[in-house]
Amino acid sequence: MKVRSLIIALVIVLTPFIIGIPLFLARSSGRIPARAHLSTDTRKTDNGMTYKGIKIDWTFYPDWEHKPLFFHAEEYLVFMFYYTNNNDYNVSVMPSYAFVSPPSRRYSANEEVSMYIEDGVEKKLKVEDQTPITFEISPNATKHYIVTFEKPHSLGNFYIDVDVFRDVSLRIHYRKRDDKWENYKNEWLDKYVGRG
């Protein structure tokens, strides 16, 4: 191969790494701003909910800021859920999450954004996120799951539906009081499990 061709080939193969590594370093060194305030930690307030031996706790950041590289920063609603198995047998869980802001706004968790903020959330809470769709929890063990929702403008109240069990789902209610988010109610809602 001629030297010129060799240089062209080297430039092509090194480009993704030359672009990627500085971006990673810039993100991890915090040069790209990210701010977040903790609003709820049910592990500390003992507000977690238990069903069939599975205790669900959560921490909530109502203003987790994430800045895309080419666009302005946006705030996200970020939850970290903790599933603790208090049974004496293994349990498989397959959680899914929905954000609802009355009267009609309803959407799912955004896994892509979770992926980008994952390291920051994990570092802040000192736990590791479980990415699989399904995961097994051994007795007395806790597994974690980061859930991110896009934050609508002018949000006054909302609830999150956490679907983990076949027959019930957990609804977590929040409202804004004096510029602070308040977790004013948590409830189990029955689900239809028939064939019709």
Place this chain on the structure above:
Amino acid sequence: MFKKIIKNFGPEWGAAVMGTAAICITMQLSSEVARPFSPLLYVGLGFYLLATAMFIAFLIPWTLRFFIYPEEVKKDMRHPIRGNFFPTMPICFILAGTGTNKLGPILFGPWFAYHLSMVFFFLGAIGIFIFGFLLLRIQFLNKDVRLEHANFSWFIPPVSHLIIPVLGACSMDVYWAETSLAPVLFVISMIALGVGVLNFLFVGAAIWHRYIYHGMPQGRLAPPTMIGLAPTAIIVIFLVKFAQAIEASHGSLFGINFISVFSSIKVIAAAFWGFSFWWLILVAILFTDYLKRKDHPLVFGWWAYTFPFEAFVVATGLLAKCMATRFLHPMLITLNILVVVVWIIVVFGTIKWLESGAFFKPQH
């Protein structure tokens, strides 16, 4: 010079974009395995940007050729091997859409990324369906197609259809779930899936027939053998993404219930992944055979080794999200390294191939 480039700019150049673009997804999946692999997400971003640059650079001469040299395009369309490479450019639109859907939010934020990926979806889907009909019409009407022309590049049109539902499911997964666009995405995806799966079976039988009754093709057609693992790998990707789309729609999408279908999806996806894995070993055996015969020349077609292999790695990463995580995660990391090694070899090979002047002497 530019006109000469346009004249010789064959339909196969989309394969280079495909082979580069899919690495951004293998990197993204590998970055999720454990925290030490997090930088791979940003390397994936680098691959995404490189693939975008290549896509724009190749799309210009590829499109101009239709207007400046329509006779050359017609000649390529009628060619039993080269003709099948036309859908690679529309596939690039779908891959650009998938990359934008996955990595776009880190660059542009979710709103812009998801809307842009929709533009890519519709452009890609239109192109794939048009070329699908055109190529089949030409193939059916062409009296010169013979048994010895059958080769694995014939899988490209079925693969192009199979890739549409992948972006369709990715889009239904997050942003477009429960919007009025979701049924449109679902219908287009299902039509494409049906066309892709059945064409894969029909065309596969024709190629199989040739391999048994006519023998293996010459060495420059060895790389397309790798395309054989792409259809089942892409079906695995679609199935897992579709499961995630159902899950994102609160457990039920168009009456399809997550709990009822997820177990079946896992079984079917695992079986199809197994077929792709088996095919990978078969490719290694045939590759060794070609090497022993010293019949594996340097051709642009080496790019056929990249995308199908990357699709298999993506399938491995997504299957790991559903099952056998402890086994599939180390495999994903190993395969991801291999993917990069293959890509580097092919890039160097392509530059050497260009240096030899073969670009201006297309082989027919």
